[in-house]
Amino acid sequence: MRARLEQVVVDCHDPKTLVRFWSGLLGGTPVDRARDWSHVEPPGFPRLAFQPVPESKAVKNRLHLDIAVDDLETAATEAVRLGATLSGAAVTDDQGAFQAMCDPEGNEFCFVTSQD
Structure with missing residues (x-):
């Protein structure tokens, strides 16, 4: 199957x-x-x-979406304009970078970029 x-x-x-x-x-x-x-x-x-x-959301999601973007700052700015909130600062490592976000009901998701 x-x-x-x-x-x-x-x-x-x-x-x-x-x-x-x-x-x-x-x-x-x-x-x-x-x-x-x-x-x-x-x-x-x-x-x-x-x-x-x-019921209301009470704790951090056990699962979240990673959404690939070309530019973290631009994506985060647009998401905030639509009703999202930032969740901390952007994080960068040798694999790329991500910006954690929350949608209007507090569900976590991340914008991600990769080091190519």
Whole structure:
């Protein structure tokens, strides 16, 4: 058997807001679905789906997305304009650099660049 990644599902309070943030960041058209779900199919990424849950996020995510960009500062500035927040300073090592971020509901993700 060979499986493939179909979509990544994010628990959240407000799927309609998060899908618009992520579609603004990655591209694609936000889709609002039945039972208050939303999703977006950004070019080059699996579908991102957002499902409503009653509980708030309480701790750091056990899983996060790394998003490759050409310029960390430009990407972070655009993400903040869309509603994200910085999570610490950019980190650079011999493999590249990353900038940790949080989406509007506090879900962590990173912009990454590689040393070529």
